[in-house]
Amino acid sequence: MKQTGEDALVARLRRSLRGRRPGVVAGIGDDCAAVEGPGRGLLLLKTDCVVEGRHFAPDDAAPAVGWKAACRAVSDLAACGGTPAHALVTCVVRPGQTKRWLDGVYRGLAKAGREFGFDVVGGELSRTDGPAVISVAMTGTVARRDFVRRSGGRPGDVLFVTGVLGGSLSSGWHLRFRPRLGEARWLVANFRVRAMMDVSDGLASDLPRLARAGRTGFVLDPASLPRRRGSTVAQALGDGEDFELLFAVAPRDADRLEKAWRKRWPEVRLTRIGHLAGAGTHEGLGRARGYDHFA
């Protein structure tokens, strides 16, 4: 499976920065880094940024921008089975962005903190002459037995995705989505989730990443894809910013999971979209491509 620009860069980075400290359980290439805490659980670390003109528009409401900046990181922690704890926020603002705008961003961040249980405990303000950048660093915790990586999938495992895909930017979903924190916590508490990640760059980018992490391939059924109203299959595969969960469970668990899900999360769609396969197989994507920052 060919690695795209960003993935190749991340792979190089991983080699060049190979850790020397003991206790790094997961590092570069997973949704979060996980390190041994001084206690029983793992400390999760995640950083995520939004760039004006790419992840939000200059005239988007400031609280929505703050909400999104925080929720992207929450989504990654959720995808590892974890719970957020503390956040540090770096705001690099440009001329013309007022204190009122910045206040709005912080209101959005604080609202996300109340909803998802983390505190903003610090950060930094700086200036740029170019597009604004908001970077959120978040810590989280996870019990060792609940920690899920991208890499645990095996050929035959059933692939699920939550919610609907596609059209996130055009519909405004990307500014108001709720990370699947409750759903993910419920999943890891009740099922053996073998591999999980959040879909942020589009399924066409992220599914190959999940497969590659576990040295498997995949068979995707494009017709099965849950699409946002008005989105095509190509958009569902390539648009990105969905912030839904993509995960794999053993075939024997799939039916029980679907049944329990409908009962526990009646308002959230859960869709079987295919299965993992041998390393050489990658079916169903056609020529679709997700978003690659460095393609």
Added chain:
Amino acid sequence: MKQTGEDALVARLRRSLRGRRPGVVAGIGDDCAAVEGPGRGLLLLKTDCVVEGRHFAPDDAAPAVGWKAACRAVSDLAACGGTPAHALVTCVVRPGQTKRWLDGVYRGLAKAGREFGFDVVGGELSRTDGPAVISVAMTGTVARRDFVRRSGGRPGDVLFVTGVLGGSLSSGWHLRFRPRLGEARWLVANFRVRAMMDVSDGLASDLPRLARAGRTGFVLDPASLPRRRGSTVAQALGDGEDFELLFAVAPRDADRLEKAWRKRWPEVRLTRIGHLAGAGTHEGLGRARGYDHFA
């Protein structure tokens, strides 16, 4: 003491984000956030960013940029008495910055990691059309008894500063400085340091912050300031990017500290620059001002 633009913004931020989680020992307004770890010590959290055209020039050597980005955060952890553990690095690059440039940045980050004992365990790559931004989020640890805040100073405490001040940008020091990690660890292990911070925005900005945090004033002796070769007093006060330690100890400890310092750190200057005073007193700054991102 009038709060400048950035400080006023930080104060507002602190109020708006007042924490709800238990165990936040220090938050917005200190050099680092400190939260109760699951073990005995404190977990320190710090984020710091460098912006192209402000903190580094487009033609600065990439490894030096990575080094600086990491060492700024190490300097803050040191100023709290802590030791760095893990780092997450967000690189937002612009068109024209090659993978080779990025590789260079990571080499600089990795070198700092080897020197100061932290691992880069994750991060993110993104793109901007404006100046590049490199944001480093770093965790650290500190024993509870070694943790130093900005706020512990009392009137009469003697003020010290390490190294020399001024001319950091023009001399290139800002790209090659070594954070005073060993010195700070030695200080907190051997002396009761009442208040400490690193001087990053210039003493004229940072000394009032240290004083304000402890609800004290200060008397600075400008003639005593240790200046980089070629720097004026005004530059030593206002240039910023010194990354030296500014700290306060009780008068009874000052002589013993100076003696022990000369023995342990013969190559690093340590200078008495004045003392803390009652809250109304702020002498010695004249009209000097340090750097304020939001003035």
